[in-house]
Amino acid sequence: TALMVSLITLIVFVYQTQLIRQQQYASVFPYLALGNEYSGTFNYKFVLVNEGIGPAIIEDIKVYTPSTEVYDDVIDYVDAMMVEEDSILYAHANINVGRFIPAGKDIPLIQIINDKLLKELGIEDMDGLPQNTLSGLAALQKTLNNDSLKIEITYSSIYGETWMLRNGENVPEKLE
Secondary structure, eight states: OOOHHHHHHHHHHHHHHHHHHHHHHHTOOOOOOEEEETTTTTTTTEEEEEESSEEEEEEEEEEETTTTTTTTSHHHHHHHHTTTSSOOOOOEOOOOTTTOTTTTTEEHHHHHHHHOHHHHHTOOOOOOOOOHHHHHHHHHHHHHHHTTEEEEEEETTTTOOOEEEEEEEESOOEOO
């Protein structure tokens, strides 16, 4: 009887340990998403947001074009695709390997430069800078929201679980 009770206790202990581990992993689950904010306006942003409850650590990023070119950052792709005639001023943020994105934080990968942003940066006004145009804004949005553009971001949690985010997909894929 004592041996049976010890065996059952061991089984319960192992099961509880697995439950605790699952709870720990769930408590730091990062959930990255790509999206557009304020589409069609001069407040437009293309953002990477961590909608999870734990931080995300960027492991890799690749931007694949229809012409099979590969870029290591979204801004490199945008700079290559935009033409000079498209008058649009934008600021950008890089998402390099090793970048830490806290839970609830969003990173504007591309953001239109407007009076509001200039004030946040402590710049007086846009005098002397080319003016943003609606055609330039439309070209930028079309460049970023092209169905044949594939953005893949691989990221991990602090426990080393790894996911891949692909633009156009609703849920990141967990990698083994």
